[in-house]
Amino acid sequence: GAGVSQTPSNKVTEKGKYVELRCDPISGHTALYWYRQSLGQGPEFLIYFQGTGAADDSGLPNDRFFAVRPEGSVSTLKIQRTERGDSAVYLCASSPKGGQGQANVLTFGAGSRLTVL
Amino acid sequence: GENVEQHPSTLSVQEGDSAVIKCTYSDSASNYFPWYKQELGKRPQLIIDIRSNVGEKKDQRIAVTLNKTAKHFSLHITETQPEDSAVYFCAASLLSGAGSYQLTFGKGTKLSVIP
Numbered sequence: 001g002a003g004v005s006q007t008p009s010n011k012v013t014e015k016g017k018y019v020e021l022r023c024d025p026i027s028g029h030t031a032l033y034w035y036r037q038s039l040g041q042g043p044e045f046l047i048y049f050q051g052t053g054a055a056d057d058s059g060l061p062n063d064r065f066f067a068v069r070p071e072g073s074v075s076t077l078k079i080q081r082t083e084r085g086d087s088a089v090y091l092c093a094s095s096p097k098g099g100q101g102q103a104n105v106l107t108f109g110a111g112s113r114l115t116v117l
Numbered sequence: 118g119e120n121v122e123q124h125p126s127t128l129s130v131q132e133g134d135s136a137v138i139k140c141t142y143s144d145s146a147s148n149y150f151p152w153y154k155q156e157l158g159k160r161p162q163l164i165i166d167i168r169s170n171v172g173e174k175k176d177q178r179i180a181v182t183l184n185k186t187a188k189h190f191s192l193h194i195t196e197t198q199p200e201d202s203a204v205y206f207c208a209a210s211l212l213s214g215a216g217s218y219q220l221t222f223g224k225g226t227k228l229s230v231i232p
Binding site: 004033035040041042043044045048056059091105106107108109110111 | 121153162166206222223224
């Protein structure tokens, strides 16, 4: 597609529920990143995919968070047993390539705003 | 890991004046420094970036300078216009052991341009 697409744009859920957030990167971009942005803060790195594999998940806060990218394109961020502290905007970004000595230029999606009541 | 400090947190300037935002980073191995503009409720958008082998880069009214020795970089906006009002984020990129270029962001500067 023309840009990075994220759905849903807004998600309100209750504490303890399971949520899935979807990211459709720019066509042909092999590198995909998830970031989380809390109110008044800069984005914080969560996880990086190169192709289908999660090459770096060091930013995931705990084991309630998980992400997949089964076919190397669309990615889903999954949050189990949501807590109020999970409320934030979850941003997805993609770039043409990652690693291998190439500094990547990220294009961000508009984000999914998650509110946990 | 990398730590990026950004100042000031808020900045108000008169239309036509210049605005300067400064960032410092901690890891001397960082080699890519982008700046993003984020309008309220919208996605961060890259406005300019600089790599560690360059000291300065300019794009019309926007310029970025990098001092590798001091580990700081700055964004300069000249002839500010009301549409420049937004939150600006600096970031530093470091190649991680897993092969990813993680961006570490500053906390942002809210720029207000007063007509």
